[in-house]
Amino acid sequence: MLKSNQRGLSLVELMLVVALLGMILAIGWGLFSLGMNAWETYQTRQEAEAAVRLTSMMITHELDYASFLEIRKGNMWTTSGENKPNVGDRIIYPNDTGDEIFLAEFTAGSDFTSQTIVQTQRCIMELSFQKTANPTGSHNHIDNILEYTITARYKDRDGIDENGDGQPEKAVIYSTSSSIMLSNMNPGYGVPVSDKSLYSEDKAYSPGDRIRYNTSTDRFVPGTPGTPGSCGF
Numbered sequence: 001m002l003k004s005n006q007r008g009l010s011l012v013e014l015m016l017v018v019a020l021l022g023m024i025l026a027i028g029w030g031l032f033s034l035g036m037n038a039w040e041t042y043q044t045r046q047e048a049e050a051a052v053r054l055t056s057m058m059i060t061h062e063l064d065y066a067s068f069l070e071i072r073k074g075n076m077w078t079t080s081g082e083n084k085p086n087v088g089d090r091i092i093y094p095n096d097t098g099d100e101i102f103l104a105e106f107t108a109g110s111d112f113t114s115q116t117i118v119q120t121q122r123c124i125m126e127l128s129f130q131k132t133a134n135p136t137g138s139h140n141h142i143d144n145i146l147e148y149t150i151t152a153r154y155k156d157r158d159g160i161d162e163n164g165d166g167q168p169e170k171a172v173i174y175s176t177s178s179s180i181m182l183s184n185m186n187p188g189y190g191v192p193v194s195d196k197s198l199y200s201e202d203k204a205y206s207p208g209d210r211i212r213y214n215t216s217t218d219r220f221v222p223g224t225p226g227t228p229g230s231c232g233f
Contacts, residue, residue, distance in 0.1 A: 009161050014035070016108065020156060030078040032104075040122075044122040044173060045174065045209050047120055047122050047123060047152075048122070048123045048152035048173040049118075049152075049161060049174045050187040051101075051118045051125060051152055052125075052150045052151075052152050052175065052176055053176070054102050054117065054118055055101050055118050055125070055127070055150050056148075056150055056178060056207040058092070058103070058117050059092060059148060059150075059180070059184075059211075060178070060180060061090065061104070061211060062090065062213070062215070063180050063182060065145065065184050065215045066182055066185065066213040066214065066215055067074055067184050067185060067214055067215065068089075068185070068210075068213055068214040069146065069182060069185065069211060069212070070211065070212045070213070071129045071130065071146075071207075071208040071210075071211055072091075072208050072209075072210050072211065072212055073207075073208035073209055073210070074209065074210075078206045079179045080180045081097055081223055085212060085230070086106065086214065087106055087107065087108050088105065088106065088214055088215075089105070089212055089213070089214050090103060090104065090105045090106075090212070090213055090214065090215070091104045091105075091106075091112070091210060091211065091212050091213075092117070092127070092210060092211050092213075093127070093210035093211075094125055094126065094127050094209060094210070095107050095125070095174070098124030098125050098153075099119060099120045099121070099123075099124055099125070100116055100118065100119045100120075100125075101116070101117045101118040101119075101125055101127070102114045102115070102116060102117065103115055103116075107170060108183050119222065120152070122155070123152045123153060123154060123173055124152070124153050124154075124155055124170065125150070125151070125152055125153075126149075126150070126151040126152075126153065126209070127148065127149075127150060127209050127210065128148065128149040128150075128151070128207040128208075128209060129143070129146060129147070129148045129208050129209070129210070130143040130146075130147050130148075130207040130208070130222065131146065131147070132147050132179060132231060138180070143181065144181065144182045144185050145179055145180065145181055145182065146179065146180045146182060146211075147177065147178070148177070148178060148179075148180070149175065149176070150175065150176055150177075150209075151174075151175040152172070152173055152174045152175065153169070153170035153171060153172055153173060154170050154171045154173055155170065156170075157170060157171045158170060158171060159171030159172060194213065211216065
């Protein structure tokens with residue numbers, strides 16, 4: 001039996017307890033949300049950095065032995081006619097949505113065989129290629145140096161208006177720029193000049209989002225020792 005001096009909670013006391021519990025739960029949920037957002041931001045940056053570095057490594061590796069190179073913008077080639085590539089030509093390019101970077105090779109069957117270099121889930125990728133400006137001399141570009149920039153952006157977070165069109169681009173997560181010395185370019189063949197190629201003189205400063213290249217080079221074949229071009233005596 002209850003003693004006469006014992007009593008239950010009053011309505012006011014019960015409301016205070018519920019209010020305190022609500023405040024504690026709200027604070028806990030807020031901290032949990034902050035933690036989840038921080039973790040998501042960390043995961044997104046990790047993916048962006050890994051994707052940019054892998055793409056940069058692949059571009060450098062592929063162009064180390066390039067004997068031919070064109071910078072292109074958008075889908076400026078076809079599999080037939082004037083822009084038909086040669087067998088063995090390769091193309092590095094992003095897809096339209098920016099979540100994949102492809103390496104495609106033109107095969108003997110007049111078709112491109114593609115494989116994915118990078119595929120992202122939390123960010124979008126951009127590629128930009130252009131010739132290096134020549135600070136001196138009569139030409140405004142250097143034929144055997146390629147500049148490139150790889151940028152990873154948020155999918156759903158706006159940044160600044162970078163190109164002045166009044167619309168902000170997606171915010172940048174991670175970006176890198178580099179230059180490659182194309183030491184194996186064939187004279188008169190490695191840097192074509194045409195209206196279709198951004199390697200032409202008047203388009204040297206127009207960056208493109210993809211490159212077409214070939215790594216077929218004249219390899220040294222040793223002869224019989226004592227003959228011209230041999231390694232022997």
